[in-house]
Amino acid sequence: MRRIRILLFSTVIIALSLGYFLQPGKKIDEKKYLGEIAPDINFSEKKGSPAHYLSDSGVVAFNTYDVTPSITGYAGPIKLLLSISDKGVITGIKILEHKETKNYVHYMERPEYLGRFLGKSIKDKFEIDRDVDGISRATVSVEALAKTIRESSRITASNVYGMDVSSEGAGRFEVKWISYLLIFSFSLVFYFLTRRSKRLLRARDWGLAAGILITGIYLSSPFSILHVFNLILLRPSSSILWLVIICTTFISLIVAGRLYCGWLCPFGAISEFIGRLPVRKWSVPVETDDRWRNLKYILLAVIIAIVLLSRRPDYGNYETYVTLFSFHGNYLTWLLVAITLIANLKIERFWCRYLCPVAAFTGILSRKAKGYPSRHDCPMGNKPMPMISECIRCNRCYKGRG
Amino acid sequence: MTDIRKFRLLAILTTILVVLILSYNIFGEYFMAEIGGYLQRRIYYERTISKKGLSLHKGMYWKEKE
Amino acid sequence: MGKKVQCDLCPTECVLEDYQVGGCRVRINKGGTLYSLVYGKPCAVAVDPIEKKPFFHFLPATTAFSIATAGCVLGCKFCQNWQISQADPEDTDNLDLPPDDVVRQAIFYNCRTITYTYTEPTVFYEYMYDTAKIARRFNIKNTMHTCGYINEKPLRELSKFMDAADVDLKAFTEDFYSRICGGRLKPVLDALVVLREEGVWLEITNLIISTLNDDIKKIREMCSWIVKNLGPDVPIHFSRFFPNYKLKDLPPTPMETMKNARSAAMDAGMRYVYLGNMRSEAENTYCHRCKNLIIERHGYFVKQNNISNGRCRFCNTSIPGVWS
Numbered sequence: 001m002r003r004i005r006i007l008l009f010s011t012v013i014i015a016l017s018l019g020y021f022l023q024p025g026k027k028i029d030e031k032k033y034l035g036e037i038a039p040d041i042n043f044s045e046k047k048g049s050p051a052h053y054l055s056d057s058g059v060v061a062f063n064t065y066d067v068t069p070s071i072t073g074y075a076g077p078i079k080l081l082l083s084i085s086d087k088g089v090i091t092g093i094k095i096l097e098h099k100e101t102k103n104y105v106h107y108m109e110r111p112e113y114l115g116r117f118l119g120k121s122i123k124d125k126f127e128i129d130r131d132v133d134g135i136s137r138a139t140v141s142v143e144a145l146a147k148t149i150r151e152s153s154r155i156t157a158s159n160v161y162g163m164d165v166s167s168e169g170a171g172r173f174e175v176k177w178i179s180y181l182l183i184f185s186f187s188l189v190f191y192f193l194t195r196r197s198k199r200l201l202r203a204r205d206w207g208l209a210a211g212i213l214i215t216g217i218y219l220s221s222p223f224s225i226l227h228v229f230n231l232i233l234l235r236p237s238s239s240i241l242w243l244v245i246i247c248t249t250f251i252s253l254i255v256a257g258r259l260y261c262g263w264l265c266p267f268g269a270i271s272e273f274i275g276r277l278p279v280r281k282w283s284v285p286v287e288t289d290d291r292w293r294n295l296k297y298i299l300l301a302v303i304i305a306i307v308l309l310s311r312r313p314d315y316g317n318y319e320t321y322v323t324l325f326s327f328h329g330n331y332l333t334w335l336l337v338a339i340t341l342i343a344n345l346k347i348e349r350f351w352c353r354y355l356c357p358v359a360a361f362t363g364i365l366s367r368k369a370k371g372y373p374s375r376h377d378c379p380m381g382n383k384p385m386p387m388i389s390e391c392i393r394c395n396r397c398y399k400g401r402g
Numbered sequence: 403m404t405d406i407r408k409f410r411l412l413a414i415l416t417t418i419l420v421v422l423i424l425s426y427n428i429f430g431e432y433f434m435a436e437i438g439g440y441l442q443r444r445i446y447y448e449r450t451i452s453k454k455g456l457s458l459h460k461g462m463y464w465k466e467k468e
Numbered sequence: 469m470g471k472k473v474q475c476d477l478c479p480t481e482c483v484l485e486d487y488q489v490g491g492c493r494v495r496i497n498k499g500g501t502l503y504s505l506v507y508g509k510p511c512a513v514a515v516d517p518i519e520k521k522p523f524f525h526f527l528p529a530t531t532a533f534s535i536a537t538a539g540c541v542l543g544c545k546f547c548q549n550w551q552i553s554q555a556d557p558e559d560t561d562n563l564d565l566p567p568d569d570v571v572r573q574a575i576f577y578n579c580r581t582i583t584y585t586y587t588e589p590t591v592f593y594e595y596m597y598d599t600a601k602i603a604r605r606f607n608i609k610n611t612m613h614t615c616g617y618i619n620e621k622p623l624r625e626l627s628k629f630m631d632a633a634d635v636d637l638k639a640f641t642e643d644f645y646s647r648i649c650g651g652r653l654k655p656v657l658d659a660l661v662v663l664r665e666e667g668v669w670l671e672i673t674n675l676i677i678s679t680l681n682d683d684i685k686k687i688r689e690m691c692s693w694i695v696k697n698l699g700p701d702v703p704i705h706f707s708r709f710f711p712n713y714k715l716k717d718l719p720p721t722p723m724e725t726m727k728n729a730r731s732a733a734m735d736a737g738m739r740y741v742y743l744g745n746m747r748s749e750a751e752n753t754y755c756h757r758c759k760n761l762i763i764e765r766h767g768y769f770v771k772q773n774n775i776s777n778g779r780c781r782f783c784n785t786s787i788p789g790v791w792s
Contacts, residue, residue: 101480101482101483101491103479103480103481103482104480104491104650106646106652107643107646107647110646112643113646113647133647135646135647135650135652136542136543136544136545136647136648136649137491137542137543137650137651138650184449230404269711281404282405282408282409283405283406284405284406284409285406288406288409288410292413295413295417299420302424303424304426306428310428314427315424315427315428316424317426317427318420318423318424318427330426332419332422332426333423335419336416336419336420336423339412339415339419340416343412343416346408346409346412347409347412350412350416354413354416355416355417396411403778405786418585439485440469440485440486440487443485443486443487443488443489443721444486444487446487447487447498450558451489451496451557451558451634452639453504453557454562455562455564456505456506456509456557456558456562457503457504457505457506457508457509457596458498458503458505459503459504459508459594460501460502460503460504460594461475461477461495461501461502461503461504461593461594462477462593462594462597462622463475463476463477463619463622463689464471464473464474464475464476464477464502465474465475465476466471466472466473466500467471467472467474467483468471468563
């Protein structure tokens with residue numbers, strides 16, 4: 001365990017510093033262009049997730065590439081510097097970089113054309129030849145431009161101003177973070193109660209079910225290793241829900257180790273419920289099992305290196321719960337979701353034991369705790385007297401004082 | 403097959419899958435744009451353009467890039 | 469994969485990856501070599517009066533063997549021939565007509581000229597170039613109706629065999645070219661000057677579209693530019709717009725606008741100003757000196773012709789153009 005901790009910690013440091021030296025090479029001087037699109041406004045340093053510049057007047061500026069890197073035109077993303085007001089109106093626009101065919105899109109870059117986006121509300125439709133002018137022979141590029149502006153400004157507005165523009169984003173923001181806080185408090189309270197009385201263990205199942213519904217389906221934001229990366233890269237989101245999820249997870253880590261995994265994680269919950277189906281489990285020798293459990297630390301080290309070197313958290317994402325609950329992924333990630341769900345029939349909490357980067361993260365940060373000897377119905381299939389990093393604190397086997 | 407062999411197989415498979423996902427994350431943008439675009443163009447050419455009996459007459463006024 | 473290729477034919481200067489087709493739809497990079505897909509593969513072939521091109525000062529009342537392939541270097545939203553100009557060559561019905569067959573057919577149909585027209589002849593440059601070369605040997609004249617969006621080198625080379633060009637000057641603002649046509653104005657103006665320098669007979673067509681390029685100040689500016697850079701003898705055809713392609717919601721251009729444009733051009737010093745796509749006396753040619761009617765036209769048909777040996781029959785002034 002100590003070796004793993006040292007390995008991961010040094011990976012963080014090396015990747016972080018190496019990445020720092022690798023990055024600045026082709027950085028666009030956004031500060032310079034800020035003065036161009038909003039000459040009279042003083043902006044803060046870039047911060048938050050997605051990254052943006054704040055100002056006293058309430059105007060927010062951002063590089064669209066930080067927000068929606070995946071929207072591409074004919075040849076890659078169109079990077080824009082945008083500024084929007086707290087009323088959700090576009091106040092400044094500038095194309096920083098693109099790889100479209102110059103002679104098709106030269107008009108798109110001109111102030112006469114871009115100027116038409118100024119004063120538009122981010123709630124507008126941004127449809128070509130309706131509320132956005134098309135350019136002959138540059139249709140693909142213009143569509144990408146309009147989509148980049150629309151999506152990135154909506155995401156930023158919802159993060160910074162709490163503005164809800166997407167049609168499907170049901171529920172107000174207060175409701176969201178309060179509901180997560182409730183479900184967390186429920187788990188924490190019953191965590192301590194079940195340490196005293198085994199009769200209350202059934203409550204954990206209710207909590208897990210609620211976690212699937214609320215954290216998973218309603219909020220679609222289970223705790224992800226990407227949260228940690230954004231924190232390390234100093235790109236915290238200003239959304240309250242994000243802060244609540246981060247803070248509660250860290251608090252629980254200090255007081256109750258992998259409480260999140262055992263009580264809150266919606267993917268863990270589904271895995272555990274599937275694992276309870278009456279199917280004979282594979283019998284895997286303890287040594288083999290132990291060896292494979294180390295895999296998640298190696299994977300964590302790999303994605304730490306990838307993300308901190310590239311400064312792109314999305315590169316390190318293979319988490320099944322992100323795919324499943326955001327309903328967003330490619331064939332490969334969906335395949336992984338399917339496999340890791342079905343595998344639970346034969347091996348309890350397959351994903352949590354061998355692959356999950358959050359499990360690795362919470363595992364190495366779990367403090368020593370007495371009273372968890374494991375037993376035959378351990379939801380993690382832990383061996384007797386397991387390492388505390390493998391314990392998800394379901395309290396079934398708890399033998400403590402009281 | 404014994405349980406342990408099945409387990410090893412599954413574990414190795416999922417590990418490969420994770421590695422694939424990570425490489426796709428990183429190289430997907432370039433890979434898809436380059437190879438995917440090429441395949442798309444090539445398939446369109448072979449299936450549609452070349453069957454139409456159009457000419458392949460060497461053009462005037464062009465140069466190699468790079 | 470083959471190397472990237474840059475096409476230098478038109479000012480778009482597409483950089484093409486292997487197996488990528490250019491913006492013109494008819495030039496492809498295959499294995500690091502640029503090929504024309506439409507050499508000898510016209511999708512439109514017809515025998516037209518030369519007046520239809522429109523050429524009003526070029527062998528009046530003769531016929532022109534007209535050919536076009538699919539594709540265009542621009543993408544004008546008002547295109548009259550968009551079914552072929554904005555189509556891929558694999559989607560059009562193409563004939564098999566190599567250059568020598570074009571000339572043979574032109575002779576067979578008794579055409580004095582071959583015209584490269586309908587779409588944009590620049591896109592089938594090699595086909596046009598080879599045909600023009602052969603046609604010249606058989607004493608058939610070559611004319612083209614082009615948007616003038618072509619680079620200087622290929623244009624100069626082509627000019628050796630080109631007798632006349634009708635250039636669509638679509639507007640006199642960069643904005644119009646960018647937004648409506650997907651091109652730029654500057655290269656077109658450059659091409660006009662090159663054609664003039666190379667001694668190719670020039671006529672200019674300008675389609676007037678309400679609200680888009682009907683600003684009389686700009687028309688005046690354009691005419692002054694023509695007079696200054698190309699001379700007052702260049703005939704200009706103002707063409708009336710009718711809703712088409714992607715511009716179906718605009719009205720036909722009012723007669724009033726057309727007439728205003730004509731007088732603006734005359735005021736700027738242009739000697740031969742015609743109005744097209746509408747019936748009026750502005751289809752006729754009047755001698756710039758004695759103002760007598762020298763060619764009377766009805767649509768594309770010449771009713772009387774008072775030019776002999778290239779001179780006005782009334783005042784013996786030499787009339788600019790190609791008359792024999």
